[in-house]
Amino acid sequence: MTETLAGRPPAEIASPPHPQRVAIIDLDAISENVATLRAVARSGELMTVVKADGYAHGLVPVAQAALAGGATRLGTAVLEEAFALRDAGVTAPVFSWLASPGTDYAAAIRQDIELAAYGTDQLAEIVRGAEAAGTPAVVHLKADTGMWRGGAAPTDWPELVAAARRAETDGLVRVVGLWSHLACADEPGHPSLTAQLSVFEEAAEIARAAGLRPTLRHIANSAATLALPESHFDMVRPGIATYGINPIPVEHRAGMPRLRPAMTLAGAIVQTKRAPAGSGVSYGHTEVLQQETTLAVVPLGYADGVFRSASGTGQVQVGGGRYRVTGRVCMDQFIIDVGDDPVTAGDRVILFGPGDDGEPTADDWADAAGTIPYEVLTRIAARVPRVYRGSGT
Missing domain, CATH: 3.20.20.10 (Alanine racemase)
Incomplete structure (x- = not known):
C-alpha cells in the first residue's frame, strides 16, 4: 500500500474545500468584452x-x-x-x-x-x-x-x-x-x-x-x-x-455597454479565533477591538498583490457577508473581523470579482487602496495560481 503523510493512505487525506489562494480567469468574459468593444468601434x-x-x-x-x-x-x-x-x-x-x-x-x-x-x-x-x-x-x-x-x-x-x-x-x-x-x-x-x-x-x-x-x-x-x-x-x-473594467467615471457611462470583469481573486480562511475587547490586531496594533469578536485569517497579503494601503478599508466576502480588513495587511495574510457570524476555517473568501453576488469588485479595492483598478489587477503576483474557465471561443 502506498502511504503518504503520517502513514495515512491517500483516501484518508481530504482535499481542501477551496484553494488557499487563486485567481479565476473567465476567458469567455474576455472574448465577450472584445466583441462588445469591436461593436462599439467605428x-x-x-x-x-x-x-x-x-x-x-x-x-x-x-x-x-x-x-x-x-x-x-x-x-x-x-x-x-x-x-x-x-x-x-x-x-x-x-x-x-x-x-x-x-x-x-x-x-x-x-x-x-x-x-x-x-x-x-x-x-x-x-x-x-x-x-x-x-x-x-x-x-x-x-x-x-x-x-x-x-x-x-x-x-x-x-x-x-x-x-x-x-x-x-x-x-x-x-x-x-x-x-x-x-x-x-x-x-x-x-x-x-x-x-x-x-x-x-x-x-x-x-x-x-x-x-x-x-x-x-x-x-x-x-x-x-x-x-x-x-x-x-x-x-x-x-x-x-x-x-x-470601464475606466470612464460612473456619471458619464449612460448608454455604454456593460463589460464583464474577468478576474475573481479568492482564497480560503485558514483560522478563526475569538478575541476579547481591548485586543490589538496585526502589526503595530493600529486597530484595537472595542468588543469581543471572531477574527479570521485570510492567506493573501501584499506579496500576492493585496494593497497594504487598503489596511482597515478593503472588504471581502465570506458566505453572504462583507467583512472589512482589520489592522494592517501583512506580507502573506490579513485579518477580518466577522463578529459572531458562523465563519470557519476552510470557508471561501472572495476579495474581488464581477460583483454579481454582492462581492467586492476591483473598483472597490481601488477605492479602498487609493489607486486605480489597473494597478489592482496587474499587481496580482505570479505565486497566485491562475485557473481558467470557459473556452474564450
Missing part, C-alpha cells in the same frame, strides 16, 4: 493590448480569447511579451512599442513583430535590424501629441517622417501605422482631447505629404473607444476594458 480593426502578462490574467490565454472575440491584432509593451506570443504559436499581427537603445530588432523583424519608432535614432536602429534580418521592418511611427511621454514632438515629427520615407524607398521598412496616446481620455470633455486629436490629424497630413501611406492610424485606448468615437480612426487599442 474603425475597421481592434488591437487588444495584452501587455503586463495580459494585465496579470495570463498573456497567451488572454491573447487567444481576444482573437476568438474578434481582435484583429495584439499589442505588447516589450518585445519579450511579443516573442512569448510567437513561441506559443500565435500568428496574428503583434505590435510592440517600448524598446531601449541596443535592442535586437533583427530578431523581432525575423518573427514578423511590428515595431514602434519614436525618433530618427530609433528608426536608424530598426533599419540596421532590417538589414541584418534581410527583410523589411514593419513600423508604426509615434507622434507625441501632447502627453510628453514617448514619441516625436511636433518639431521633430517632419524629420522622422522624412527618414521613414527614405527607408521605405530603400526597401528597409514598411510604415503601416501612425499612432499616439491620449492623456485624459478617461475625463470626457477635457480640453486636451480636442487639442491632441488636432495635432494627430496634422501629423497624419504631414506624413501623407511626405509620401507615406499608412493604413493604421490609432490613438484610442479603452476610454476613448468607449466615449470618444472621433478618436477611432483606423483602429482602436483597448486594454483595461478587455478585462471588464
